[in-house]
Amino acid sequence: MRASRRLRSHRVFAFLSLLSVTAACSDEAHPTGIIPAEHLTPPFLQQTASDIRSITITPQVDTLVVGDTVRFTATAHFLNGDSVDVSRYINWNTTEPTVAIVSGTGGVRARTPGRAFIIGHAREFKDTSGIVVLRARGAVQPPPVPPVTIPTPPFVSPAPPPNSLRGAVAPNMPAGFSTYSSRDFRSKSSSSHDFVGSQGWENVERLYSNLVLMSDASAFGSGPSIMRYNFPVGLRSGNGPASMRYLIKNNSARSLYVATWLRFSPNFNAGGNKIYYINWTGGSYLMKVNSAGPTSALNLSLTTNHSGFTIGNIGTGRVLQRGQWHLDELALGLSSVPNAPNGLVKIWVDGTLAVDRNDVPLPGTPPFFDVRYSPIYGGVAGAPVSVPMWMDLDHVHIGGR
Secondary structure, eight states: OHHHHHHHHHHHHHHHGGGGGSOOOOSSOOTTSBOOGGGSOOHHHHHHGGGEEEEEEESSEEEEETTOEEEOEEEEEETTSOEEEOGGGSEEEESOTTTEEEOTTSEEEEOSSEEEEEEEEETTEEEEEEEEEEOOTTOOOOOOOOOBOOOOOOOOOOOOOOGGGTTOSOTTOOTTOEEEEEEOOSOOOOSTTOTTTTTTSOTTGGGOTTEEEEEOTTOSSSOSEEEEEEEOTTOOTTOOSOOEEEEOOOTTOOEEEEEEEEEEOTTOOOBEEEEEEEEEETEEEEEEEEOSSTTSOBEEEEEESSSOBEEEEETTTOOBOTTSOEEEEEEEEOOSSTTOEEEEEEEEETTEEEEEEEEEEOOSEEEEEEEEEOOBOOBSTTOOOOSOEEEEEEEEEEEEO
16 A cells, blocks of 8 residues: 555656756746746646646635745645645646735745635646735834624514525526536535545545535435535634535636525524535635524625725525525626726525625635535634534526626
């Protein structure tokens, strides 16, 4: 077994030896934040692209102070299960060169306060990480920008979704949108080679023991197969039990639709718990479920991590019932130009239009590039999970144009 592993590693690193005739990228940061043409995809990635499944960037997010530096790492994941550090052999970009610059090998230097995304890509493979740059040490913190909010609507009693939605997976997807993925969770990847099991999603879900396939005849979407996220005892605030990600293939998508059948355990109690992220070049949407205690109302909320836009208690007073399936639908459209107040947000809860906005100032540029179901436990007053809880997914439908 050890000999076999050594052989696989030697084969992978043998590919790297092809780079001996290729000039290595300099560690000097480029003022524009864009890597010059002479540092484009090297022969290694050109010749072995058919053997690469994905490229991932770590860390996924980092917070720096002006003047700090950090090294990001790009890892290529191969079909045979091997992984190789390719930080020196891919293209690096930053969305905000005035905030942070990146070198040809993934070195990042914080320049001014703000937010930026660091992007590593080679051919069709890409991953993104976030950077938050804080004020210089000893500097005076400017006052925060008040977020745009919608007043909290009145409380109403929870109710199950209507039977007319049973079996519906994308009842309100806008006309003209193409389906990117419609996952019924009939399977889960079982190995690094099993991309059929992940139904076209990134093949890392097999690594999470807290992500479990189950059967539930009461599932409203496509059932009976469902995917359960188990929140184990001791899980601390700011951490999640598991993650799944769909990489959007449309490299020009300006609009996106995501429909999710979801259910929370009868004892679900998580403060502000993130459910999924939708990322584009320069920002993210975060769908969250909020509760103040094990018997208080469960409400959905939507925020962006850049423009300060927040919608709280989605559903004009409608709350989610623990132990009951609910359908959350979200349609998004980027602003015509960065920060223009014409970004689109539509949200349906159990088939009823709850939010209809066309005045959201969204930064960044297309495309939308992934949807991540990475529930992050918010905790109540920072307390860790004290009793086992769970969140279920029945069906996820993703489309756009």
